[in-house]
Amino acid sequence: MEVYFQMVLDAEALRKTCAELENEKFLGFDTETTELDPYKGELRLLQFSNGRSTHVIDLRAFNDPKNNPDLAPLRVLLSDPSHIKIAHNSKFDAKWVRNHLGVEIEGIYDTFLASQLISAGDQDRRHSLADVAQFFTGTELDKSQQVSDWSANELSHSQVEYAARDAAIMVPLREQVADRVQSDQLNDVAELEFNCVLPLAEMEITGFNLDEGRWREQLEKVKIAQAKAADELQDMLSAGVAQASLFGRAEINLDSQQQVTDALLNLGVPVPNTTRAWELQPLAEKYPVVGKLLEYRGVAKSLSSFGENILEYIEPKTGRIHADFRQIGAPTGRFSCSNPNLQQIPHDEQYRRCFTSPPGRKLVIADYSQIELRILADFSDDANFIKAFVSGEDFHKTTASQVFNTPPENVTPEQRSFAKRLNFGVVYGIGASRFAMMTGLSQTEAENTMRRYFGTYRGLDSYLRESGRKVIAERQARTASGRMMRLRFDESDRQQVGAAKRNGVNMPIQGTSADILKIALRLLHESLRGTSGKLVNIVHDEIIVECDASEAEATAVKLEAAMRRAGERYVKKVPVSVDVHCADEWTK
DNA sequence: GTGAAGGGCCAC
């Protein structure tokens, strides 16, 4: 593919280029950088294309890009939402532009996100620019220059041509992608996703403050506990091994399922098929060694997953953790997070209290109260379920009172617990045997309790059945925003049909929750503009903002308002409840 | 050595 492009190497050329580009509604946009991490490398090239002519701006030709007034026309173009910047994985470009030019890219069309929405959860589809271009336009893209040396003083012709071509392809690519977004009725969810890029880019740039000293203190305690548990477990396990008496203790690898299982069998422990905690738990009382194994597992997990390794992610320039969030991390639309995963920090206060606000700052922490159950109440239109929320009382207690037909004040803790587990379980399509397993009820008792539950909530029951039927008939499920998930199953295989049904029934609930959170992030981003407030973490139904201590109360009001407004867009039949508080640490 | 798969477990 031949690409016509011009290099932009001085202020005058930049002014002319920007004047020309300002006539365009859609601009293909891309950047080339010397590193992947915006805190490490250099933003080298910015490429714009209207589909006919392409301009490659070499930032190295401009001194001090962040403050250089010659770059003003470029900043205007980037931050003007009436010029749609079409980019592939725009979060990447947005972070670099934010960090190195000090502006936010407004008006984003992201072909990476659009491609993910269109593929509707198909895990086999790839979403690199080369894959997406091939799929939608049939164009072969040579990406061999992608990892070339962008820090060289003189860039080669093939490097610059590669850079130009990636921007040039975006305009025709968007036309194809947008047609498909339209025909798949994904316009609303696409808008919601594109609007979410900036808040996310900003959050990753900001990072989350981890108190290294506190983390190390905590670590030392766990290390001691781990060593003690390991030693004791080693002793107990080797008691049944013959060599123990001859050669001292027979060392076994405590992290090896195989070796531990063998050792347990030697000691006469009836090891179940799996050695997962919930299978072993019932044996712990009779066999102390099993209890010790569970104790060891707990501390070992803490030490390996939440140990020193996380400290290596602290960015020296900021002293903070800048994790990677995948905006469409799951087919349901939820985020995923890695390097490190800030969405799986143990709830235990010893861990969370290590995430702090720096001196003079505060954390504002807000989460939706039972948002998935409220979505379910709204979708199912079940009068009793809705009533339980509208009453504003303890939800699980109220449902227990309804299910067991007893006044709320007479509800036993056990009844409340059954109701709570069922309330959460129905969202996932729980079955009687699983319910029996987790409550200790017999199969019959579990079935009876579930019958009572669905007898009380007939509207919920029929919604879930109808939703399951529809999923199987249509082979797809959708959230309130129109986000789609296709389901693949062999209809002659009962297990596959059952799994697809549970999956498809759950997706609109979990996915609408994700829709709501993403809408909230955009509203929040706008209301925090010009304040000290910065988004620092999100965990599915929770948003954490860091701000100046003096603005904490005002920020809390803004955060709660954004979350409530977002929730109310899709949840109308029951109140949307947001719990918010200010703290110096990430704790309740 | 490296990478995939599977078990296990953390979050919501």
Place this chain on the structure above:
DNA sequence: AAACGTGGCCCTTCAC
């Protein structure tokens, strides 16, 4: 009869 959804990380094991 019906076996609870979505992720990521760490470890061992096993194949290359």
